Amino acid sequence: MLGLHEVMLRREVELTGLSEAEVKAKLTLSLEIMKRATERGLTADIKSVSGLIGGDAKKVREHSERTKSVCGSLMSRAISRAMAVLEVNAAMGKIVAAPTAGSSGVVPGVLLTVAEEFALDDAALIKGLLTAGAVGFIITRNATVSGAEGGCQAETGSAAAMAAAAVVEMMGGSPPAALHAAAICLQNVLGLVCDPIAGLVEVPCEHRNALGAANALISAEMALAGVASIIPFDEVVEAMYRVGHSLPCELRETALGGLAGTPTGQRIKKVLF
Numbered sequence: 001m002l003g004l005h006e007v008m009l010r011r012e013v014e015l016t017g018l019s020e021a022e023v024k025a026k027l028t029l030s031l032e033i034m035k036r037a038t039e040r041g042l043t044a045d046i047k048s049v050s051g052l053i054g055g056d057a058k059k060v061r062e063h064s065e066r067t068k069s070v071c072g073s074l075m076s077r078a079i080s081r082a083m084a085v086l087e088v089n090a091a092m093g094k095i096v097a098a099p100t101a102g103s104s105g106v107v108p109g110v111l112l113t114v115a116e117e118f119a120l121d122d123a124a125l126i127k128g129l130l131t132a133g134a135v136g137f138i139i140t141r142n143a144t145v146s147g148a149e150g151g152c153q154a155e156t157g158s159a160a161a162m163a164a165a166a167v168v169e170m171m172g173g174s175p176p177a178a179l180h181a182a183a184i185c186l187q188n189v190l191g192l193v194c195d196p197i198a199g200l201v202e203v204p205c206e207h208r209n210a211l212g213a214a215n216a217l218i219s220a221e222m223a224l225a226g227v228a229s230i231i232p233f234d235e236v237v238e239a240m241y242r243v244g245h246s247l248p249c250e251l252r253e254t255a256l257g258g259l260a261g262t263p264t265g266q267r268i269k270k271v272l273f
């Protein structure tokens, strides 16, 4: 059985006319941008343009290096990397939108940390990016990855599904197991609303990326252990789409409801604009 990453590579070659090596070279560039963003977010003093976020990724990393982390080292490193990328994004830095800017921390946070933990090389990471791309592509064709259209379940949920499937294939799991991981990820956040404070992709977005990273690792762990999603991936994607369209517009990136609609959220908006 072909892996999702192999199918995705063949698709890219067929549709773009590029060779396998050229497709992989493009992914290597994306990988480098991901590495630089996580590095910058964890080492530089970053503040978003609004001043709402910046510096928390470093706090999480330093805490886990200083003391025994509640989540464990692997999870903590993945979370801090995911947060780091969101901080770089909010500070107008360069990131890879995988699948969107608002969810850009999840895939690098998870993949780079798993590679670090298991001493996997860039070839394994490229394989992971292909798997992640395959899952993201399926979701965009059958549902959406847009918070404005489907809530945060569509944005950070899809990123988590992509990362979870990637981890499964990077760790030698089967394509069905990768799709179980993706399905578990999405079902874990069905209904998650998009409610960015003041309409900025900062709060709660940075924390949602950390949640996405954790969700991806948890789901990959279960799938690699043989746990299956009772509802098949394709049906979970359809359910996610339907749930997204059922959400009132206040909970889909309009910054009118959810956390954005709280007295504090509204007060911050007035101060900023």
Ligand code: SF4
Residues within 6 Å of the ligand: 102, 103, 146, 147, 148, 151, 152, 153, 155, 156, 193, 194, 195, 196, 200, 201, 202, 203, 204, 205, 206, 208, 253
């Ligand atoms: S809350 Fe909305 S803007 Fe923020 S990450 Fe989620 S989908 Fe994106």
